[in-house]
Amino acid sequence: MTNTKTSLPVIIIGANISGLMLAQVLKKKGIPFAIYEKEPCLAKPAMGSSITLHQSWASIDKVFSDVHDLSAFIKHALAIQEDPYDMGMSIIDGNANTTLAEICLPKVDQDLAFESFLTEFPLQRAFRLNRYRLREALLRDIPVHWGHSYVASQDLEDFVQVTFANDVEVRGSVLVGADGALSSVCNDLLQGKLQDITDHHPGLFLVSTQWLSPEAYKAFRQVWIISRYCADATHQLSPSSNQDRRRLANSWADASLTGPLHSLVVDTPTDSPVFKINLPQRIPPAEALYQQKRRTVIGDAAHPMVPSRGAGGNQGVMDAVLLGDLIEKAYEGAMTMEQAVHSYLDDMVPRGKAMVQGSHQTNLENYESIDYAVQAIRRIQQLMNA
Numbered sequence: 001m002t003n004t005k006t007s008l009p010v011i012i013i014g015a016n017i018s019g020l021m022l023a024q025v026l027k028k029k030g031i032p033f034a035i036y037e038k039e040p041c042l043a044k045p046a047m048g049s050s051i052t053l054h055q056s057w058a059s060i061d062k063v064f065s066d067v068h069d070l071s072a073f074i075k076h077a078l079a080i081q082e083d084p085y086d087m088g089m090s091i092i093d094g095n096a097n098t099t100l101a102e103i104c105l106p107k108v109d110q111d112l113a114f115e116s117f118l119t120e121f122p123l124q125r126a127f128r129l130n131r132y133r134l135r136e137a138l139l140r141d142i143p144v145h146w147g148h149s150y151v152a153s154q155d156l157e158d159f160v161q162v163t164f165a166n167d168v169e170v171r172g173s174v175l176v177g178a179d180g181a182l183s184s185v186c187n188d189l190l191q192g193k194l195q196d197i198t199d200h201h202p203g204l205f206l207v208s209t210q211w212l213s214p215e216a217y218k219a220f221r222q223v224w225i226i227s228r229y230c231a232d233a234t235h236q237l238s239p240s241s242n243q244d245r246r247r248l249a250n251s252w253a254d255a256s257l258t259g260p261l262h263s264l265v266v267d268t269p270t271d272s273p274v275f276k277i278n279l280p281q282r283i284p285p286a287e288a289l290y291q292q293k294r295r296t297v298i299g300d301a302a303h304p305m306v307p308s309r310g311a312g313g314n315q316g317v318m319d320a321v322l323l324g325d326l327i328e329k330a331y332e333g334a335m336t337m338e339q340a341v342h343s344y345l346d347d348m349v350p351r352g353k354a355m356v357q358g359s360h361q362t363n364l365e366n367y368e369s370i371d372y373a374v375q376a377i378r379r380i381q382q383l384m385n386a
Contacts, residue, residue: 009034010327011162011172013150013185015042017051017131018299018316019178020138024063025324027142031331034172036148036164038179042135050079051134054126055314059321067119074127077134091374097259100370101377150177150184153295160294174327174337175295178320181280183301190288201279201306201363203227206249208265208274224264225277226252229367245274279306281360284352289345293338296345298323303352308359315355319348 009032012019019035026033053060064070090102149165153175160175177185187194205227226249239245246268253265268274284303289296296302299316326340335343365372 007331008032008159008171008173011036011160011170011175013037013162013175013177014179014183014301015039015135015139015144015146016178016180016299016316017134017138017313018301018320019176020135020142021063021317022176022178022298022320022324023142024138025321026327028063029324029328031324031328034145034170035142036145036150036162036170038147038149040147042132042139049131050128051131051313052126052128053314053317055311056317056321059318062321062325073137074129076137077127077129079128079130091370091377101374103377150179150188152188153185155293155295173294173331174341176323177295177297177301178299178316179301181282181300181304183297185295186285186297186301189292189295189297190285197285198280198282198304201281201360203229203279203363203367205277205279206245206252206274207277208246208249208268208272224268226265228252229364239276242274245276246270249274280304281306281356283356284345284349286345286349289349290342292341294341296323296341298348302348303356305356305359306363308362311355311359315352318351319344322347 010022010026012022012033012035015035015037023033023035061070064073091100092098093100147166148168151163151165153160153162155175159171159173161169161171162175163169175185177183177189179185181198183194190197205225207225239248250266253262257265282304289302298319300312302319303312303315305312305315323340323344326335326344327337329335330337330340362372
């Protein structure tokens with residue numbers, strides 16, 4: 001069949017993790033692409049955040065097949081730059097000062113080359129990565145059209161046409177929305193009904209940073225998140241001012257925490273901002289997506305989910321690599337672009353639905369009892385010891 005790698009580019013909306021991973025996949029395959037991002041540049045978030053990559057390593061290995069490139073990618077994005085081998089985790093009862101469960105990885109020789117570690121200990125890959133540095137690593141050799149806000153698109157017979165707020169219009173072979181949970185692309189495909197099918201986690205989350213001395217902050221980067229389960233929609237009516245959010249967080253800490261955990265919240269400097277976090281969740285809108293021939297969505301744009309073991313970020317990486325492989329088949333003439341898009345949905349829709357529902361249920365069970373999380377950590381440790 002005819003090779004069409006010189007045809008129109010893949011249009012990616014959103015320079016987030018999934019969008020940039022797709023760009024890396026396409027770059028490696030020699031497929032033309034263009035990324036458009038509404039923000040004027042890559043900016044650090046107001047609050048530091050990180051992600052644990054674990055489920056998606058089979059996909060990542062396809063993109064960074066050379067161990068030297070993989071090593072450079074991971075080391076640049078590590079949340080704990082001082083110790084790349086620090087991958088354990090614990091569940092601690094801070095009030096009782098007891099460890100309930102923990103994942104203890106075998107001690108790694110600090111002199112062992114990181115490249116050797118990646119090849120000799122593949123089952124221990126569970127790296128905690130800083131989201132900002134992860135995007136920096138994925139931006140390597142990837143040009144981005146910054147400051148372009150998506151407005152609309154048309155799914156035409158031989159191409160897709162995309163319009164941006166600055167009156168720029170572009171054509172592409174396929175449009176991929178990677179623009180987050182409140183995706184403008186997904187909203188467009190749903191004819192403006194995105195909010196109607198997007199739920200929010202029934203909890204009120206308040207977040208702040210405990211600003212310590214520069215030396216201590218460098219070592220710990222402490223961020224506290226305190227939350228309460230709300231069976232109804234009252235969490236949407238949370239305090240609107242920083243002072244009221246701070247007062248609410250302190251009252252929760254007074255009611256349920258003691259010792260260092262209590263101090264971590266109530267001793268936060270008065271001028272530190274306290275944020276409310278809404279956690280949207282949405283099952284992939286299969287009916288609307290299957291109606292598209294040259295338009296689709298990946299990552300949080302397709303299936304936002306509440307935090308649970310880094311599931312959302314890992315699913316986004318898997319989406320990107322799978323879709324990139326299928327797009328390559330379409331460019332090579334092995335299938336049509338519509339077939340590529342629908343083959344991607346055949347995998348993503350049930351997988352995304354299961355992960356959204358599973359993450360939601362896990363969070364609810366953790367509110368009812370910590371036992372669920374403790375047992376999960378113990379099962380992981382047993383598997384690693386097997």
